[in-house]
Amino acid sequence: MTKPTRPVYATDNESSRYALGGVLIELAASSLTAVATDGRRLARQEGPATSVGGHVSGDTMTIWRFNPDWLEKLFDENRIRISHENVGDQIVLTASTEELQKFIAKYSYDQEAYVDPEILIRSGS
Numbered sequence: 001m002t003k004p005t006r007p008v009y010a011t012d013n014e015s016s017r018y019a020l021g022g023v024l025i026e027l028a029a030s031s032l033t034a035v036a037t038d039g040r041r042l043a044r045q046e047g048p049a050t051s052v053g054g055h056v057s058g059d060t061m062t063i064w065r066f067n068p069d070w071l072e073k074l075f076d077e078n079r080i081r082i083s084h085e086n087v088g089d090q091i092v093l094t095a096s097t098e099e100l101q102k103f104i105a106k107y108s109y110d111q112e113a114y115v116d117p118e119i120l121i122r123s124g125s
Contacts, residue, residue, distance in 0.1 A: 024120075063118045066093075070112045 023036045032049035035042070071091050074080045082103055083095040093100060107113045 063120065064114050065118070066113060067115045070110075 023034050026033045026035075027049060030048060030050070031046055033044065033046045035044045037043070068091060075084070075091070080103070082093060082099060085092045085094055093103070095103065
């Protein structure tokens with residue numbers, strides 16, 4: 001499977017435009033599409049994928065982001081060891097997929113770990 005990492009270059013890493021700092025991922029039964037923009041560039045990549053448990057993109061998408069203050073506190077207190085980079089005033093997790101999955105599983109029920117989710121609604125729905 002082609003990894004949808006190419007669109008990441010088109011994300012906006014300025015904190016004042018955080019809404020453009022992510023990648024839209026749409027999953028169909030047998031393909032994945034990733035799209036990103038920083039307001040000037042637009043990147044799109046498609047590749048084969050396998051839907052697990054029948055999950056496909058619908059008319060809404062909920063995006064949960066880690067609380068940056070929570071992450072910074074964990075790093076400052078040496079409570080976590082996961083590959084990351086400091087980009088400006090943001091922490092970007094650069095660990096492998098397996099490490100990220102373990103990290104998310106470990107902290108998925110921690111109320112402090114996440115900020116309020118963003119709910120995106122498909123245009124025309």
